[in-house]
Amino acid sequence: MIRPRIPTLLRANRPFRNYWAGQSISLFGDQIALLAIPLLAVLTLDANAEQMGFLAAVELAPSLLFAFHLGAWADRRRSRRALLIAADLGRAFLLLGLPLAALLGVLSLPILYVVAFLTGTLGILFMVAEQTVFTSLVRPREYVEANSLLIGSRSVAEVGGKTLGGLLVAAVTAPGAIVVDGVSFLLSALFVHRADVPEPPAASPDSGGLAAGARFIRRTPLLRASLLGTATFNLFNTAFWALIVLFATQELHLGSGAIGIALGVGALGSVLGSAVAKVLAARIGLGNSMILSFVLAPLPLVLVPLADGPPALSMALLMTAEFFSGVGVMVLDVGLFSFQAAVIPDHLRSRAWGAILFFNWGIRPLGALGGGLLAGAIGLRPTMWIAAVGGLAGVLWLLPSRMSQVRDLSEEGGVAPSAPPTDVPVAVP
Secondary structure, three states: OOOOOOOHHHHHOHHHHHHHHHHHHHHHHHHHHHHHHHHHHHHHOOOOHHHHHHHHHHHHHHHHHHHHHHHHHHHOOOOHHHHHHHHHHHHHHHHHHHHHHHHHOOOOHHHHHHHHHHHHHHHHHHHHHHHHHHHHHOOHHHHHHHHHHHHHHHHHHHHHHHHHHHHHHHHHHHHHHHHHHHHHHHHHHHHHHHOOOOOOOOOOOOOOOOOHHHHHHHHOHHHHHHHHHHHHHHHHHHHHHHHHHHHHHHOOOOOHHHHHHHHHHHOHHHHHHHHHHHHHHHHHOHHHHHHHHHHHOOHHHHHHHHOOOOHHHHHHHHHHHHHHHHHHHHHHHHHHHHHHHHHOOHHHHHHHHHHHHHHHHHHHHHHHHHHHHHHHHHOHHHHHHHHHHHHHHHHHHOOOOOHHHEEEEOOOOOEEEOOOOOOOOOOOO
């Protein structure tokens, strides 16, 4: 009998194993909530389309309002791990309050809006602080492997979490499913508490203000190019996915079941992508794998506007597009997170991540809004073509840069070029 091989990093690094376990549990809870909370609004509170849009907006708003501020505040805290624990406990408290309010008969849409806004804010706090904890848990040469494991958990959660959420809502109602998400945050806090490692010292008061992270990104050519490339890809990709269900139903004539199966099976590509990211980076170099992923992530999506025939063929093309795009997105995420962890210095890490979240998350509502307006003006299929092809523009930011010369991550922090030309700014000063 063949026994599954446990990755070396999970066997040898107990603090990281605890951290990975907590994040894996929490990611499944998040996927359950992504389905359960909208169903709670629709089935229990009779929310209409406008109210559902507002619910999504208030959860995204903290990234635009607080990312810079929370990043600066987190950089000056002695223990960023304590911030992760506090963010997990706060989200557990808020989410567990929803089924309690439903049980008491006092749940309302304003309460749901407040909970969505506060959980979104705590989510931003967690994200700006987690990279400092991550780089304390693993060495630079382990960044790619560690990110492959974490993003692999996210991929598996995306495939199975929504299915589990649907089953839970059917079995125990939406409030009952939200209890599971709340408990997942409690477990995450427990495992993060057990991932006890020394952290870098807090940033000094003279290390710069709110915009110090953004200034560092602007002064670091490769980091700037990767952020601009990602923002460009996200702009078009968000427009694409904001319209995919409408396009699949109206233009491809697919039913909800066929769409769900196509996207669910196609999402298995993200699992494959997280598994091959480390091998690909080792084979062709981290920089080249990132450049390749900026092409592989959007290119398969052209199969969707290309589809025009029997529903079975359209379903197959949608599934294929989602599968190979998922591979590209996961390779991109593993490489990008590892690269950012290597080049951003500890004293600016949370502020730089605040800036990254502000741009990358802030561009998404613009993509969704722009896609909707463009579809209303020129039609669904032309807009899907623009969104699919436009995503390829992200790679144009990386091609003129020296990203292709980045081979791997150095043990000192920073990145190692495959050749050492003196004008290649690939190391953190």
